[in-house]
Structures are given as structure tokens and as C-alpha cells.
Amino acid sequence: MTQGGHAPAPPAAGSREVSMTIPVAPEMEIVATAQAAALGEYIAMSRDKIDEVKLALVEACINAFEHANCRDEQLHLTFRLGREARGDWLEVEVLDRGRGFDQKAVEPPTPEKTFASHRKRGWGLQIIKSLMDEVDITSGEWGTRIVMRKYK
Amino acid sequence: MSETCKVSAERRGDVAILWTDGYINNQGGEEIAREAYAQLDQGVRALVLNLEKTRIVNSIGISILIEVLEKVMDRKGVLAFCGLTPTIDKTFRIMGLAQYAEIFPTQDEALRKVSAQSA
Numbered sequence: 726m727t728q729g730g731h732a733p734a735p736p737a738a739g740s741r742e743v744s745m746t747i748p749v750a751p752e753m754e755i756v757a758t759a760q761a762a763a764l765g766e767y768i769a770m771s772r773d774k775i776d777e778v779k780l781a782l783v784e785a786c787i788n789a790f791e792h793a794n795c796r797d798e799q800l801h802l803t804f805r806l807g808r809e810a811r812g813d814w815l816e817v818e819v820l821d822r823g824r825g826f827d828q829k830a831v832e833p834p835t836p837e838k839t840f841a842s843h844r845k846r847g848w849g850l851q852i853i854k855s856l857m858d859e860v861d862i863t864s865g866e867w868g869t870r871i872v873m874r875k876y877k
Numbered sequence: 878m879s880e881t882c883k884v885s886a887e888r889r890g891d892v893a894i895l896w897t898d899g900y901i902n903n904q905g906g907e908e909i910a911r912e913a914y915a916q917l918d919q920g921v922r923a924l925v926l927n928l929e930k931t932r933i934v935n936s937i938g939i940s941i942l943i944e945v946l947e948k949v950m951d952r953k954g955v956l957a958f959c960g961l962t963p964t965i966d967k968t969f970r971i972m973g974l975a976q977y978a979e980i981f982p983t984q985d986e987a988l989r990k991v992s993a994q995s996a
Contacts, residue, residue, distance in 0.1 A: 755900065758933065776932060776964035783935045787902075836973020840947065845940035848972055852936055855971050856964070 741806040747786070749798045754786035757802055761817060764804050768813045770877045777856040778815060778875050785819040785871045788849040793823025793869060813877040814858075818870060825864040882931065882938075884908045891922040892992055894984065898930040905934075906941030913945045922954045923991040927984050929960030939972050946978050955994045959987040 745760060747753040758779040765775035789800055803818040834847045854860050857873040864870070882905025883898040893916040897909060913924055926942075949956040959981040961969065969975050981987035 752900075752902070754935075755933075773963045776962055777967075779933060780935070780964055780968060783933065787935055787937065834972075836976055839940075839943060839973055840977065845943050846936065848936040848939075852968055852971055856967070 743804045745802050745804075746799050747802065749790050749795055749800065753800075754783045754790075757786055757800075758782055760802070760804055761815070764806060765815050765875075768806055768815060768877055770813075770815060770875070774875055774877070778817065778873075781853045781856045781873055781875075782817055782819070784849040784852050785817075785873070789819065789821040789823065789869065792826065793821040795821045795823045795868075797822050811876055814874050815877075816872060816874040818872045820868060820870045822868040825866055825869055828862060828864060881905065882908055884912045886912050886916060888916065888919075888921060889988070890992070891920070892925060892988065893921040893923075894925045894927060894988070896927045896930065901928075901931055901934040901938035901942075903937045903941065905931075906938035910941055910945050914948065917948065917952060917954065922952075923994065924949060924954070924956045925984065925987045925991055926956070926958050927960045927987075928958060928962075928965060929984075931965070932962055934965055934968065936968075936972065939968065939974065943972070943974060946974065950977065955991045957981060957987040957991050959984050 743760060743764065747757055761778050761782050762775050765778060786800060789795065801820040805816040807814050807816065831850065834851060839845050853873060858876050859874040861872045862869070881899055882901050884895055886893055886895045895909060895912055897905065899905060909926070916924060946956050957979045958969065961980060966980060969980065979990065981990065
């Protein structure tokens with residue numbers, strides 16, 4: 726029994742999901758993208774859409790690697806497959822147990838600001854939102870959870 | 878496991894073509910920058926970056942490509958990209974690279990255009 730915390734909720738009956746944990750280490754995001762690609766191929770998602778999921782996942786991972794300061798030095802990933810009226814989907818959840826961040830304090834980047842300044846970073850969330858169909862981000866002292874979905 | 882990007886280059890007159898193969902992250906971006914700056918130092922006026930063997934990039938790698946582009950522009954040179962996957966093309970447009978560098982479907986088209994511009 727875990728004390729002082731909440732056990733993760735069990736997956737819903739019949740749900741199709743795969744979980745994996747990756748260490749905070751260089752290029753581990755590529756390990757995660759291999760899983761996303763395999764599941765995208767499983768639902769016959771197009772190669773270009775799989776590439777979009779992979780790139781969004783890379784950004785979510787490197788954001789956490791760089792900024793989250795994960796207490797357990799790991800990222801917890803869950804890949805889910807589902808179906809609804811709009812079509813089949815692949816959803817990726819990236820959970821870090823880091824320090825969290827205030828979304829309102831993140832100023833959206835623009836190409837003009839990027840080219841005018843020495844600071845060229847800070848594009849991760851913008852890229853994720855642009856490449857995925859639905860993105861939900863929650864953050865607090867417990868860490869950050871990004872759930873992003875792509876329809877087939 | 879290594880997805881590290883390999884970079885090769887060939888000079889054709891005032892133009893250098895750089896081919897990438899693999900993941901353009903911070904290391905891959907730095908590898909491209911090193912080769913691009915070496916070409917500029919040798920008098921090259923125009924660079925064509927052919928990414929047809931790269932299927933994944935990240936925003937750190939792209940930020941280094943933006944630095945390369947700025948250096949080329951400072952020297953009144955030309956930088957063009959070709960062989961981008963639709964996802965990389967879209968990401969370059971999101972980050973504004975397409976506003977400052979031209980993107981071509983093929984290497985031949987990129988070469989024709991930059992050769993004319995750098996002449």
C-alpha cells in the first residue's frame with residue numbers, strides 16, 4: 726500500500742493502452758517515439774500524422790527533461806487508442822513529477838521575437854498545440870501532465 | 878542507440894549543399910552549424926540544406942538552424958531548404974524559418990534558385 730499519495734486509477738475496462746517509463750536522459754525521447762509509431766501503425770494512421778505525433782511527443786519529453794526538474798528522474802508515458810464518431814485516435818500522456826509551471830506565465834513565442842533576440846527557444850508548447858488535434862495540460866506542485874490526441 | 882545526425886557537404890561553385898541524415902536535435906543542429914560555418918569561411922555565398930534523410934527534428938535543433946540562417950543573412954548570403962517531410966515543413970513554418978529562408982520540394986529547384994540569387 727502506498728502511503729501519503731494516490732495510487733493511479735486503473736484503466737477503464739476494455740481500454741487499449743500501453744504504459745512505459747523513460748529515464749531523463751539524452752535521446753530517450755526517441756525510444757518513446759518508437760512506441761507512438763508502432764501504435765499509430767496499428768490503427769493504420771498515415772505516416773505524416775504519425776510523424777506529427779512523434780514530433781509533438783519529442784517536444785513534450787524535452788520540455789520535461791529541461792524544465793521539470795523531475796523528482797524521480799523519469800517520465801511516465803501512457804499511449805491510448807480509442808474510437809469515436811470522428812474516428813480512431815491515438816492519445817499520448819506525458820506525466821512528470823517535477824515542479825510544475827504556471828501556464829499563464831508562458832509568453833507565446835513569435836518568429837519576429839525569435840529572430841530579433843538571442844533567445845530562440847520556448848517553442849515546445851506551441852509546436853505541440855499546432856501538430857496535435859487536442860491538447861490538455863495540467864500542472865501543479867505534483868508535476869505536469871500533457872495529454873495530446875491525434876485522430877487518424 | 879544513436880540517432881545522431883550525420884552531415885555531409887559538397888561545394889558547387891559558390892553554393893554548398895549540406896545533406897543531413899538522422900535526428901536534428903541539439904547535437905545534430907551543432908553538427909550542421911559547424912559544417913555551414915566552415916563552408917561560409919571558405920567563401921561560399923549560398924547554402925542548400927537537403928533534409929530528405931531526416932524524419933525527425935526538435936525545437937532545439939531548429940533554433941540552431943535559425944542561428945545559422947541569421948549568420949548567412951548577416952553575410953548577405955542565401956540559405957534554402959529542400960527535401961522536408963510535411964511535418965518538418967509545418968514545424969519550420971510555425972517557428973518562422975519559412976519567413977526568412979526559402980523552402981523547395983527538390984534539391985534541383987533549390988540549387989537553381991540560390992545559384993541565380995548568389996550570382
